[in-house]
Amino acid sequence: MAKKAFENLTESMFYVLMAFLHRELCGTEIAAFVAEKTAQRIQLGPGTLYTILSRFEAEELIVEIAVEGRKRTYRITPKGKELFFSELKRLQSCVADALEEVSL
């Protein structure tokens, strides 16, 4: 799960952006989504999640939309979606190259 696995986003960052595509979420809901989506392969820790959310918010990839008690809910921004889809395209291209090489 090293940084080199992704050019711009780490695997955790990519999945966090993915979680926001169709819904607004708080921290624990993001962790639950990622765990379910990856069949428990990736279990985001609160430290990692908090660091990612802070960084995404600072880079305006997500925006805070509600605070209930101590729970914060976020929504993805157009900039966040753009970054997600450009990363997706890059990954698709990687996978396509790999499949082509494997099928030779």
Add this chain to the structure above:
Amino acid sequence: MKQTIRKIVPVHMFDLPEMETWLSYLAAKGLWLKKIDSVFAVFEKKEPASVSYRMEPMTERIGPPDASQIALYEDFGWHYVCSASYFHFFCTTEEHPTELHSDPYMQSCAFSYLRKKMKMLRFAAVFIFLCLAMMLYSVLGHPAPMYYLVTHGQPSLILLSALLSVSALFQSYSCRKKLEKLAHSLSEGNPMRHHKSYRANYFFPISYSVILVCSLLLCTHSFWSLLSKKESYPLAEYTAALPTIRLEEIEQARSDVPLPDNMETEGMYESHRTDLASSIVSIDETLYLGHETGELWKDQSGFYRPSLTSTFYTLRFGFLANALVDSLIQKDTELSVYEAVTYQELFDTDFDRAVLVTEAEKQCFYAVKDNRVLALRYYGYGNLSAFTEELYQAVTAYST
């Protein structure tokens, strides 16, 4: 009433795995962390338990984490304990808790604020070091360094700057080294270890404590020195005993004729203290003798007007006395390039050391007795060396 126990921290704060292991070890003995700093940790006595501790670097500012961070961590079973020395401490009693960090690269990003802080500490250390260099230059660049240090210098400030700069440089270096190693390993994708055997090392807490106590003492001392006023009176108003002889005595000894009664005189008494001298008393006297008697200076430059400046130092450290005398001689003769200067060590006195320096109509007398130094600068035609016995009596009888 909850029972608390204070312990010296035997692990460097930036050795994260060792610190977490030490805290878990104590929790297993029933000592649960309550608060901590670089020197002491306070524990609450509870039931012994298997507790995992994790240290999270502060990411935006110095202070406790915000409520949303605490809430998020609590959702995963991690409870906030305290914050200290750029770290937040969390703990959990779950047997298999979700690790705080599942992505080592993101964990390395969490250290970026801490790395900036360490860089600032290094800049602060360099700044203090420059201040220290300037202070040292002002002392060592003076023609008579010991005289400057005793009368004007503030060795306590120099010592404080040296202590702080060395400590800040050492701390920034050691912390940065540990931090860089950890952050580099994490950015390479290696998860952090949370259990590591530690060896108790009390060097850091003890040295931190010593530096802190010394800095506080030196700060207090410097502040106190700033507050201490210089006392100054016209000599005519000062009636107590002086640690020197009067100019009139020297001049009277020149002739059998009594000095005129209505002679105009000037005189000032000043005293102050410095870091190296518990008291520096300075007495300036001038007699307008020639104005009454018509006597002129030998070079016919004007009426004879003798003067005497006596400075009496009570040093805090006796071993500085001889160095101060050498320095005073250096200062008083540094401009004597046109006149012949004679130095004479006077051995037939009761002083520990006595030196007479003569240059035309200027005579300087320097004497040491224990931690006391007397320096006389006399312009006139009297003979200063004839008064060594009186000077000795005045010095030994004088009490500050």
